[in-house]
């Protein structure tokens with residue numbers, strides 16, 4: 001039986017945080033270790049450049065940080081091909097062909113891109129490359145003929161766009177070269193991790209994240225400053241569990257569900273202080289983060305090896321993508337000579 005193929009990736013605009021972990025990295029490591037898939041994990045530096053073209057140094061730096069985060073959470077270059085988008089020229093060429101099959105109106109309707117444009121306050125100055133990045137993402141996915149794309153919920157519009165391109169391409173060029181992918185999402189309710197300030201989204205620009213590389217002290221400080229229930233002032237006051245970020249995190253990261261239920265009951269009734277509750281969350285988070293941090297530090301001692309790992313992964317990915325590109329060119333008929 002041929003294995004199913006996974007392709008996924010991240011924009012290297014900064015280090016990865018625990019929202020990335022729960023939203024996608026955790027799934028990837030499990031899928032990788034199941035042995036049922038061929039996994040391709042891509043650092044999407046070209047996509048990151050679509051809104052950072054004037055700050056390439058940030059992307060260059062973040063590239064290695066993201067690679068370290070990958071290794072730290074257990075992505076294994078022996079089992080997964082970890083590579084860099086810009087080092088695969090076939091991806092750009094595929095994008096040029098796909099762009100002809102997508103309308104500007106369709107691009108303008110993409111809900112994730114729309115909200116990103118609003119959030120980044122581009123005004124009238126949306127970079128053309130940013131608007132079309134969903135098409136470039138279709139190239140990333142189809143170049144590897146991926147069946148399965150483990151991502152957060154916000155990436156569903158990209159998958160829908162990819163499937164449309166696949167269907168249109170195969171119909172227009174009467175081919176069966178491209179494969180329709182499916183998203184692989186985290187279990188409902190655990191998709192989106194709020195920031196430590198209670199904001200629905202954990203993000204670098206909001207400065208409300210806990211990073212995989214944060215040291216134990218920083219993690220503790222962040223948790224101690226976490227948003228709870230603003231009306232829970234005295235220990236004996238009854239408190240709210242819903243919308244209380246500490247409980248949201250406990251639900252997502254805690255393993256002792258009975259203990260968490262007990263804490264919820266106690267908090268609701270009154271008599272459980274925020275400090276005590278937060279100390280428990282520190283323990284829960286450290287159980288996850290401490291081994292990740294240790295592995296990260298080990299890999300960080302030899303950045304040359306990390307760079308070599310990306311180079312070898314990119315060489316391998318290049319072969320696969322070049323093969324798909326040759327098939328795409330033949331299907332269109334631009335294989336003249």
Ligand code: TRP
Nearest residue numbers: 007008009010011044047137140
């Ligand atoms: N858009 C994704 C993100 O922001 C990153 C990405 C680029 C990606 N290309 C991809 C994800 C292909 C899955 C498949 O996180």
